Amino acid sequence: MAKPSVPDPIMQEAMNYACGSGADCDSIQPGGPCFQPDTVFAHASYAFNSYWQRTKSAGGSCSFGGTAILVTVDPSEYSITSTPCPVLQ
Incomplete structure (x- = not known):
């Protein structure tokens, strides 16, 4: 999971890497079903x-x-939302 102490701009860059x-x-x-919390x-x-x-595995x-x-x-x-997004298996 994301480290809470990391500033958003740095976190965004790492997320962009993961998504790409x-x-x-x-x-x-x-x-999407996991958009909230935004x-x-x-x-x-x-x-x-x-x-x-x-x-x-790789x-x-x-x-x-x-x-x-x-x-x-x-x-x-x-999660504080009523329908938490499940962790991928």
Whole structure:
């Protein structure tokens, strides 16, 4: 997931990399099921997870230049939205 202390412009750059390098970012586009909450942090967390799930078997990295952290608990379970976006499996 995205590291909360990273400034939005840097997070956006890392998210752009993830989305352009294998992550499925359709769900975080306007109208997508994971667009809300509409924050760089939430969208980057989704993109980073998507990238990791799709590339880990081929040796994909998951730090995104220090903008991401590994978590052991599904953060969507603690979402403040009424319908949390599921973490990709």
